[in-house]
Amino acid sequence: MLSKLFNQKYNTLFFLLGLIIFSGLNLFSAACTELHFDEAYYNFWSQSFSFGYFDHPPMIAWLIMAGKFLFPGEIGIRIFIVLLSALSMILLWLMIRQYNANALIFWSLIFSIGLIHPYSFIATPDAPLFFFTALFFYLLCRYLKNNNFQNTILIAFAIALTIYSKYHAFLVIALVIIANLKLLKRFSSWTILLFTLLYLAPHIYWQYENDFPTLSYHLTESHQTQYNPLETINYILSELAVTGPLLGWFFLYILFTIKPQNQWEKTLKISGAGIFIFFLLATFAGDFEAHWTLAAIIPLFILSYRYVSENQQWQKWVMISGIINFVLMLALRIIIASPNSGNIKALAHFSHNRDNAYLISNYAGNKPVLFQDDWIDASLHQYYSGNSKTASLNSGFYRRNQYDIADIDEQLSDASVVVLTRDSLQFKDYQRIVTKRKTFYAKTIPNFRSYYNIKMKLEDVNITDNSLSINVLLNNPYAKDIAFGDKDQTQSWFQLWTKKGKKWVLIDEKETGLMNLHTNDNINQRIDFRVDTNILSDQKIYLMLKIGELKPLPSKCLIKLQ
Structure with a gap:
C-alpha cells in the first residue's frame, strides 16, 4: 500500500533522495572511520604507480592514488569508493526500470542486503569489482539486444576494468559465457576477446615480468587448508547473513528458483547462482571469506526486485526489512566511527590505530621500522605515523606480499633500524611495547642487513x-x-x-x-x-x-x- 505513494511521477525524485541519503552515510563513514588494515595495505600500494601488485590487480591502488590527490586523510583514500558506490546504485536503478521501477522497493531492497554497505565506503578491491560488474551487466543487456561495434568495444572495456579490479571477475565472465554459449558463434564475441586482451596487456606484462606472483600466491599459498565440514556450514550461514540478514534466505530462494523471462535474466540467474555454488564447493578445498560473493549480489538484487515488484504480498516485508536494516546499519556506522568500537572485537580493527602508531613512534623516533612477519601492523603504522620507511620483513614462516616486491628492507642496509616482533623469544634483549591490541618486542639494530634476498x-x-x-x-x-x-x-x-x-x-x-x-x-x-x-x-x-x-x-x- 505504501508503494502506491511512490507513483511514476515522483519515482526519480525519491530515487535521488535515497541516493543522497545512501551517499551521505558513506561520506560520513569514509571521513570519520579509521582505516581497516586492508585499506592501509592498499594505501601502501598506491605510493608507487604500477600495472600490478602482489595480491590483487591495480585498480584499488589507482583509485586511492587519485583520491589522495584530491583530499588528505581517510576521506581521500575512500572518496572514489563512495563515488563508485553511488554510480553502482544508478546502474542498478537503470537496469530495474524495465520492471516498472519503484524507488521505495528499490531502496528497501538495497538496505535489506547487508553485504552492499561495508564496501560502499571501505577501500578494498571489492568496491570497484561491484561497480564494474554492474557496468558489465548493464552493457551486456545492451549487447544482447544489439551487438554493434560500439557495444562490443564498451563491453570489452568493462570486462577489462572488472579484471583490473579483482580476479573474481574471471568467474563472472566464465559463468556469463556458460549462459551464452551461442554467442561464441558471433564475430563480435571474438572482437571482445581481442580488445579485452589489448586493454589488459600492461597488466599481463607486469605479471610476466614479476614471475606471475599473484597467480602463484592464489593458486598455491592462499587459503589452502584441509577440509573441515564446519567451513561449509559456516559458509552457508554467512551467506544467509550477508545477503540479508533478515531476508537473505528469501533473496537466495528467488535467485535459484525464479523463471527467467529472457536471455539476459537467464544470464543473471546462472551467474548469480553459479558464484554462490562455486564458493560453496571451494570450502571443500580451503577456507572462505563471506564477501567473496559480492559480485553475485548484482544478479540477486535485480531478480529479487523483479519478483518483489510482481508479488505485492512481499513488498511490505521487504520494506520492513529495509527499515530495520537501515536503523541497524546507521547505529553500526556511528559505533565504528567512535572510539568505543575498540571494545567490540569484530570492529576493533577500526580503532586505536593512530594511538598504536604514536606508542611505537615514541620508541622508534625517526628511525626506519620493520615489523617481522606482519604486513598488517606495518601498513597501519606507516599510514598513521607518516614514517615512509616502514615495512614488513617477511621470513620463510610467512606468506609473501607486496613488501617482498617493494624490497624496502634492502634499501635500509647499513642503517640503524628498529625491528618489532610478536615473538618474545626472538631477541636476546628488547624493549617491550604494549599497544591497545598487541604487545611488541622491539630492538634497535645498527648497521642493519637482512640478507633476505639470498x-x-x-x-x-x-x-x-x-x-x-x-x-x-x-x-x-x-x-x-x-x-x-x-x-x-x-x-x-x-x-x-x-x-x-x-x-x-x-x-x-x-x-x-x-x-x-x-x-x-x-x-x-x-x-x-x-x-x-x-x-x-x-x-x-x-x-x-x-x-x-x-x-x-x-x-x-x-x-x-x-
Whole structure:
C-alpha cells in the first residue's frame, strides 16, 4: 500500500533522495572511520604507480592514488569508493526500470542486503569489482539486444576494468559465457576477446615480468587448508547473513528458483547462482571469506526486485526489512566511527590505530621500522605515523606480499633500524611495547642487513637411518661479499622445520660456521642432520637458513623424504 505513494511521477525524485541519503552515510563513514588494515595495505600500494601488485590487480591502488590527490586523510583514500558506490546504485536503478521501477522497493531492497554497505565506503578491491560488474551487466543487456561495434568495444572495456579490479571477475565472465554459449558463434564475441586482451596487456606484462606472483600466491599459498565440514556450514550461514540478514534466505530462494523471462535474466540467474555454488564447493578445498560473493549480489538484487515488484504480498516485508536494516546499519556506522568500537572485537580493527602508531613512534623516533612477519601492523603504522620507511620483513614462516616486491628492507642496509616482533623469544634483549591490541618486542639494530634476498636451491638429499644429508646451493645477489659467522649479525644456522597446523616446529639445526659467499656467486654446502626419518616421512620438511636474530630467510627448500 505504501508503494502506491511512490507513483511514476515522483519515482526519480525519491530515487535521488535515497541516493543522497545512501551517499551521505558513506561520506560520513569514509571521513570519520579509521582505516581497516586492508585499506592501509592498499594505501601502501598506491605510493608507487604500477600495472600490478602482489595480491590483487591495480585498480584499488589507482583509485586511492587519485583520491589522495584530491583530499588528505581517510576521506581521500575512500572518496572514489563512495563515488563508485553511488554510480553502482544508478546502474542498478537503470537496469530495474524495465520492471516498472519503484524507488521505495528499490531502496528497501538495497538496505535489506547487508553485504552492499561495508564496501560502499571501505577501500578494498571489492568496491570497484561491484561497480564494474554492474557496468558489465548493464552493457551486456545492451549487447544482447544489439551487438554493434560500439557495444562490443564498451563491453570489452568493462570486462577489462572488472579484471583490473579483482580476479573474481574471471568467474563472472566464465559463468556469463556458460549462459551464452551461442554467442561464441558471433564475430563480435571474438572482437571482445581481442580488445579485452589489448586493454589488459600492461597488466599481463607486469605479471610476466614479476614471475606471475599473484597467480602463484592464489593458486598455491592462499587459503589452502584441509577440509573441515564446519567451513561449509559456516559458509552457508554467512551467506544467509550477508545477503540479508533478515531476508537473505528469501533473496537466495528467488535467485535459484525464479523463471527467467529472457536471455539476459537467464544470464543473471546462472551467474548469480553459479558464484554462490562455486564458493560453496571451494570450502571443500580451503577456507572462505563471506564477501567473496559480492559480485553475485548484482544478479540477486535485480531478480529479487523483479519478483518483489510482481508479488505485492512481499513488498511490505521487504520494506520492513529495509527499515530495520537501515536503523541497524546507521547505529553500526556511528559505533565504528567512535572510539568505543575498540571494545567490540569484530570492529576493533577500526580503532586505536593512530594511538598504536604514536606508542611505537615514541620508541622508534625517526628511525626506519620493520615489523617481522606482519604486513598488517606495518601498513597501519606507516599510514598513521607518516614514517615512509616502514615495512614488513617477511621470513620463510610467512606468506609473501607486496613488501617482498617493494624490497624496502634492502634499501635500509647499513642503517640503524628498529625491528618489532610478536615473538618474545626472538631477541636476546628488547624493549617491550604494549599497544591497545598487541604487545611488541622491539630492538634497535645498527648497521642493519637482512640478507633476505639470498636464494637457496636444493641439489641433493640422501636419507639413511636417523641421518639426513643435504647438498644446497646458496646464491648471493648482493654487491658485497657475505661472511657468515664472523659476528652476531651473521652468526647463522641451517635449520629443518615442519608445520603442524599453523605452528612451525623446529626439528634440528646446524651452525654454518665461517663461510664466505662472494658477490653474485654461488656456493655449495653439505649439511648432515640427525633425525628420525620414520617419524618425518608423513610430514613436509623444509630446509631454512637463519642469519643473526632475524627469522629464517624467505627462500626455503621443501625436502621430499619419499
